[in-house]
Amino acid sequence: MPQSGPRAALGTSMVRAAMLAENTPGRLIVFDTGGTAAGADAAARAAMKRKVAMILGPLLAEEVAPVAAVAGASVPVLAFSNDPGARAPGAFTMGITARQTTGAILRYARSRGVRRVAVIADGSRWAVAAAEAAAGLQGELNLDVRRIDVAAGQPLPAAGDAPDAVLIPGGGDPVMAAARNLKTTGIQLLGTVQALDHRPASLSVLEGAWLASPDPAAFAAFSSAFEARMGGEAGIIAAIAYDAAAITKTLRGKNALDRAGLLAEPSFETATGPLRFREDGSVARDMAIVVAGPDGYAKVATSRGA
Structure with a gap:
């Protein structure tokens, strides 16, 4: 170390x-x-x-x-x-990895009826990896995934660009901005472990978002x-x-x-x-699916072996 x-x-x-x-x-x-x-x-x-x-x-x-x-x-x-x-x-x-968390949240979203997803890629390594993972899952999950590249510091696209859900792979200000923009649109906000934010003001903004994360308990x-x-x-x-x-x-x-x-x-x-080791050097993880609310994150499902 x-x-x-x-x-x-x-x-x-x-x-x-x-x-x-x-x-x-x-x-x-x-x-x-x-x-x-x-x-x-x-x-x-x-x-x-x-x-x-x-x-x-x-x-x-x-x-x-x-x-x-x-x-x-x-x-x-x-x-x-x-x-x-x-x-x-x-x-x-x-x-x-970005692939683990992206796969987990998209599998859950698909089980809840989400069909079309826009992935916002800001050019960061994590976001690019998440967008690539989402694109690779289209056939397996019967999803329509559209990647929208946004330069750092640029405004996010309008909510209407994502009919069912918007996946923001990163965290911080971009996730908060997307959450505010989608609040009253009926479009579901999806996130990865990067978006976890326990501050009361952030939880209020993120309320209703679905995120993939390590088991919170x-x-x-x-x-x-x-x-x-x-x-x-x-x-x-x-x-x-x-x-x-x-x-x-x-x-x-x-x-x-x-x-x-x-x-x-x-x-x-x-x-x-829970995790297990694979022969190829990768690690399979069970990821928790949590829903953000004013009092924190409530676990609603488990995505196995991401």
Whole structure:
């Protein structure tokens, strides 16, 4: 994990989350990547000299290949990147991907009668990946998906451009603006985990929106434990580090702390919801479908194996 450099604060939060799951002294050894590919390579080499059974991390997509190359076939790598392209031999990508959340919310929307969806892509990596995932699901879900590219800072298209639903893959101001524009149109707002916002003013604006997210109950339990033990608030990325450490602890208890052990488990119950590892290095996740309301997010369904 990065313990120095521009992402040191995030790295420290993730290390603390991992230690919350695995608090036996000596079980977790932290190596600083500095947030660079070269630093990750050096950290992996140092880890292998300590004869580790599994590597948790690295954080960034560009760090995964160097770490996986050093680890080889004998030591699995649970990378925290959400870039599917970061998969490498021996490495699994545990980050929550745009494809996972987009597939989950579109499957739910289709089950509720949504047929035509406009996806607003603002040029960000996440939004582009979500738009591509939505387009790829058209045949499978019998959806009509239209991509609308909007430059950052430009106004959103009129609500009438989306007959049934509008999917805003990102978060922040674009989601708030779309929610306000769609409030009285009868057009359903769809969102991904990026749009989760627990501020009362935001919840009021988002009321009625459907979003795909990690299971809120499981995450709330982790978040409360993190705040009580470590202080401060924990985000989704920190929860993924907690999950990785909890998974290794489970496998150690079964004397199966290796790739075969990871693949043999039908499901791991984690702070971000049930997940399982696939042979190709991807992770299948159960995603919660939540509806925003003035008092928070209510879970209404589960999308399995995204």
